[in-house]
Amino acid sequence: MASRTTTAALVIGVVVVAGGVAASLRRGPARVAVDTGAAARQATFRSTATASGEIVATRYADIGSSVMGRIVKLPVAEGDRVTAGQMLARIDPVQAQSGASSAIAQIRALESDERAASELVRAATADLAAADARARDADQQLARKRGLNQQGLIPTSEFETARAAADMTAAQVGSARAAIDRARQAQTAAERRIAQAQAQKLSADDTLSKTSILSPIAGIVTRLRVREGEMVVVGIQNQPGTTLMTISDLGAIDAEVKVAEADVLRLSVGQHATVTLEAVPGKKFPGHVVEIGASALPVTGAGAAAREFKVAVRLDAPDPGLRPGLTCDAEIVTSERTNVLTVPLQSVVLRRVGGAERQGVFLLQGDRATFTPVTTGVIGGLDIEVSGVAENATVIVGPYQALRELQDGALVKATPKKS
Secondary structure (H helix, E strand, O other): OHHHHHHHHHHHHHHHHHHHHHHHHHHOOOOEEEEEEEOEEEEEEEEEEEEEEEEEEEEEEEEEOOOOEEEEEOOOOOOOEEOOOOEEEEEOOHHHHHHHHHHHHHHHHHHHHHHHHHHHHHHHHHHHHHHHHHHHHHHHHHHHHHHHHHOOOOOHHHHHHHHHHHHHHHHHHHHHHHHHHHHHHHHHHHHHHHHHHHHHHHHHHHHHHOOEEEOOOOEEEEEEOOOOOOEEOOOEOOEOOOEEEEEEEEEEEEEEEEEEHHHHOOOOOOOEEEEEEOOEEEEEEEEEEEEEOOOOOOOOOOOOOOOEEEEEEEEOOOOOOOOOOOEEEEEEEEEEEEEEEEEEHHHOEEEEEOOEEEEEEEEEEOOEEEEEEOEEEEEEOOEEEEEOOOOOOEEEEEOHHHHHHOOOOOEEEEOOOOO
């Protein structure tokens, strides 16, 4: 009895397994679940680059000091409007005034030396004229006595005395000329010392003038870093000097943003941009690119990071209430096309076709995925420009894991088309 029961159970199990196998064979191979989208034509298609940064004045000046000392006068406050040439601060001028006075006194002393040297030149010139006259007279006496001596009318000793007198007066002429040269050299040296002293006075006057710090531009005091009575120092080598304040001309404002290296090569001067600020919600400021950094910004921190480039976007119609330092975001239009056929960016994949890798998309044809090579263009947001597929063609767009392993001709099960 037990044997018959066991045999019946085995028969039932075989029948159940056979039924399952038959059902599987009727269903066929497993299908890949995929998401689909459409190849859509867009009337206007833009490619953009986004970046963040801050608002800066197009024209500004960080005001420092060329002289060291204590601030004795600070007539401006942060937020004040100033004009070009207006005094912003005054450094204690006592030492600079002392240097200028000393330079003036030195010039006057050297001018006295120069006048004395000029008198010596005039005296030496007069001495030379007298020596010349004596020399001419001695030469005439020598000539007469030479003739008389030759005629035997005077003794030879008298002739020798006349010749000695002529030689002596000639030597006096030479000495007088040397004295003139020395006097002229002394005069020249005095003149050069005067010129040197005048240069020192010019430097002292310049230092004195720089104790009054004037505004180089008209604008607003956007940052004031010192107070009256503080000491300011001058920068030397790697030691920066004191920055007193920043004057900004807010007539023109830039958004200075940091663009990733992957986007910077798509930028060019003149491209249109839209700037938004967290401080002014709901408002967009149109602008255009005016400057692109030629080299990457320094990387801060020890970890490796993507390089960034400084890009300046000039606001076309800045709000008078904007202030330097406000954070902002910029969207720069790098390319704009019309009547463009696009597909979702994630649908474009690489597959080997004819021994070479090709870009393409998988189109849904019936219940199968068909790989179709395409030519890509600009990228805009989550879409990419393509050619090689028909408008409104059903494109497989995901999920990523399925799309990565999907092969040409694979059976798929598609979800309803996404618009």
